[in-house]
Amino acid sequence: MEVIKIKGTDDTPNVILDQDNGIYEISGRSLPEDVTSFYEPILNWLDDFAETAEGQTVFSFKLVYFNTASSKLLLDILMKLEEMHENGKDVLIKWYFPEDDEDMEEAGEEYADIVDVPFEQVAYTL
Amino acid sequence: MDKNNVKGFLEFVYDFYRSMKAHEITLVYEGEITHQITKAFTSLTESNMAKESESNLVQKKVFHVMVECLQNISKHADTFGSDDFLFAGRGIFMVSKSKNDYHVTTGNVIENTKIDELTSMLENINQLDKDGLKQLYKTQMKEGRLSDKGGAGLGFIDIARKTGNKLDFHFLPIDEASSFFLLTSSISRNG
Numbered sequence: 001m002e003v004i005k006i007k008g009t010d011d012t013p014n015v016i017l018d019q020d021n022g023i024y025e026i027s028g029r030s031l032p033e034d035v036t037s038f039y040e041p042i043l044n045w046l047d048d049f050a051e052t053a054e055g056q057t058v059f060s061f062k063l064v065y066f067n068t069a070s071s072k073l074l075l076d077i078l079m080k081l082e083e084m085h086e087n088g089k090d091v092l093i094k095w096y097f098p099e100d101d102e103d104m105e106e107a108g109e110e111y112a113d114i115v116d117v118p119f120e121q122v123a124y125t126l
Numbered sequence: 127m128d129k130n131n132v133k134g135f136l137e138f139v140y141d142f143y144r145s146m147k148a149h150e151i152t153l154v155y156e157g158e159i160t161h162q163i164t165k166a167f168t169s170l171t172e173s174n175m176a177k178e179s180e181s182n183l184v185q186k187k188v189f190h191v192m193v194e195c196l197q198n199i200s201k202h203a204d205t206f207g208s209d210d211f212l213f214a215g216r217g218i219f220m221v222s223k224s225k226n227d228y229h230v231t232t233g234n235v236i237e238n239t240k241i242d243e244l245t246s247m248l249e250n251i252n253q254l255d256k257d258g259l260k261q262l263y264k265t266q267m268k269e270g271r272l273s274d275k276g277g278a279g280l281g282f283i284d285i286a287r288k289t290g291n292k293l294d295f296h297f298l299p300i301d302e303a304s305s306f307f308l309l310t311s312s313i314s315r316n317g
Contacts, residue, residue, distance in 0.1 A: 011165060031193055033161035065186075067193050068280035075267050103186075103288070110264055 001052060004045050012038060013063060017045050019052070026077075027062035027096075030070040039073040046080040053089050057081075062096035062124075063104065071107070075114065082115040092118045099123040153221040159200040160215075168192050171221055180315065187313045188221075188228050190288045194281040195219070195232045195311065202236070228313045236307045241297055244307070251282055252292045259287045285311050 001019045008014030008028035016025045032038040059081055066074065078093065085091045093115075095108035105121065112119040146154065152174055153167060168189055175185045199217040217234030236244070254262060263283045270279045286293055294310040 010169075011161075031164075065189070067190075067197065068284045069197065071280060072267055072270070100182075106260075110260065114264060114268060 001048060002045075004041065013066075015042060017042065017049070019049065022055075022058075024057060024059040025062065026060070026074075029064055030066040030074075032070070035069045035073050039070075039076070043073075043076060043080065046077065050080065050084045050087070050089070053084060056090040056092060057084070058092045058094060060094045060096060061108075064098065064101075066107075075111065078111055078115045078117065082117040085117040092120060094120050094122055096122045096124055098126045150223040151220060152223060154218070155220075156216070156218045158216050159196050159219065161200075164193060164196040164200070167196065167219070167221075184228070184313060184315055187288050188230070191230050191285050191311050191313060192221070194285050195230050195309070198281050198309075199232055199234050202234075223315075226315055228315060229310055230313070231308065231310045233306055233308045235300065235304050236297075238303055238305055241305060245295075245297075247279075248282060248293055248295050251286050254286075256287070256290075259283055263287065289313050 003020070004015055004017040006012070006015040011029060011031045011033070013026050013028040013030045016023050018024075026042075061074070081091050081093060093112075095111065097104035097108055105123070108119075108121050112121070145151075153171060155163070155167070157163075171192060172185060172189060175188065180188075196219060199219065200215040217232055220229075220231040222229045222231070251259065251262070263280060266279050266283060282293060289311055291312045291314070294312070296308045298306040298308065300306055
C-alpha cells in the first residue's frame, strides 16, 4: 500500500501511515483551513487498509491541539478503526497526552467512550 | 479632508486610542476573517500573553476560544445584499483584558430568521453544567454532520466547556431582515 507522510505545520498535524513499517500516527496541531479535504485522503487510505491489515495495528494519536472541526474528523478516523476491530482485526488505539493537559486527557476519555475499540491512554512529558 | 475634518478625524483617532487603553483592548479588527487572519491573531495574542507571563493553561484557553470564535465568523456570518461576497465572513473581533479575565468578543451580521434557533442553542448550552456539556459535545460529534462550510455545531459548546463560563450574547436589530449578533466569552486569568 502507498505510504502517507504529511509533514506537520503550525496548523496541520504530522501524519504517517506506513503499513510496511507498521507506523500509524497523527501528531501535532490540527486546525486546517479545510478540515474535510485535509482528512479525506487519510480516511480513504484507512478504507483500503481495512482490507489488507494483518497482525496488530497500533494507531497513535499524539496531538497537542485540535479545533472542534478537527474533533469530528478524528472521530471519523476512530470509527473506521472501530469497524476494523468489529471485523476481527487486532487494533489498538494509543492516545498520548501531555501529562499536565487535562483537556487532552479528557478528550481521549470521551473518544474511548464513544468508540468500541481497545484504547490506551498514555501520559508523556513535553 | 478640509481642516475641520482633519481635526475631527485626529480627535476621533485619539479618543479611539484612549478607549482602547481604558478597556485594555489588545486586539481589534473589522473585516473578512480568513484562515491567515486566524493564524496571525492567535500567534500575536499568544506572544503577548507569553510576554505577560500568563499561565500556560490560560494561554491555551484563550487560544481555543479565539480559534472557535474566528471560525464562527468566517463560516456563519451572513452575506448581506445576498450576492455581495464582499460581506461574506466579515465581522468585528476583539480581545480585551480586565483584572481577572480575558474577553473575546465577536460581532457579525446575521439574518433575523436565524435568531430563534441560535438563541435556543445558546440558552441550552448556558443552562447545562460540566457533565451536561460533555454529553452534548459527544452527542453532537457523533450525530452532527459537518456542514458544507465545515462547521460541526461544536464551537459554542467547546467555548462553554473550556471557559467554564456562560456565553454572553446579544442581538441588536439592524433592519427588518438582519441583526448584529454579539458574543463575549470570558476566560479567567486565575486558571
